[in-house]
Amino acid sequence: MRSHRLTRRVAAYAGGAAIVAMVGLTAACGGSSEKAPETSTTTTTAPSSSSSAPSVTPTEKSINPTGGNLFTPPVKAPPAPTAIPGDN
Structure with a gap:
């Protein structure tokens, strides 16, 4: 009984x-730490021969609020x- x-x-x-x-471990490891320095990357592009942007063609399907979901195929x-009748 005693055991x-x-x-x-x-x-x-x-x-x-x-x-x-x-x-204790959660409190010790979850303390405030210094924010890592933010690094910024710069990209350079070579000048192109034409200064206009390429033309964008519209896609066949677009989102229309009243047109239903055009992205699903018909069932x-x-x-x-x-x-x-009477046969299960």
Whole structure:
């Protein structure tokens, strides 16, 4: 009887110590840290022979608020099979 109480008490202390250790590690590792310096990259392009931008052609499908969803294909499913009445 005494060994069961001692085992439970040791387990409770070990669990409590584990919780305190996890909270301590979380607080220690989750502290404020300095923000990494931001680096900026610059890109250079070679001058092109034409100064105008290439023309953009519209796509076939566009989003129209009243036109429905034009991006989905039409459904072409076979009809449901029918059974003879009374036959399950």
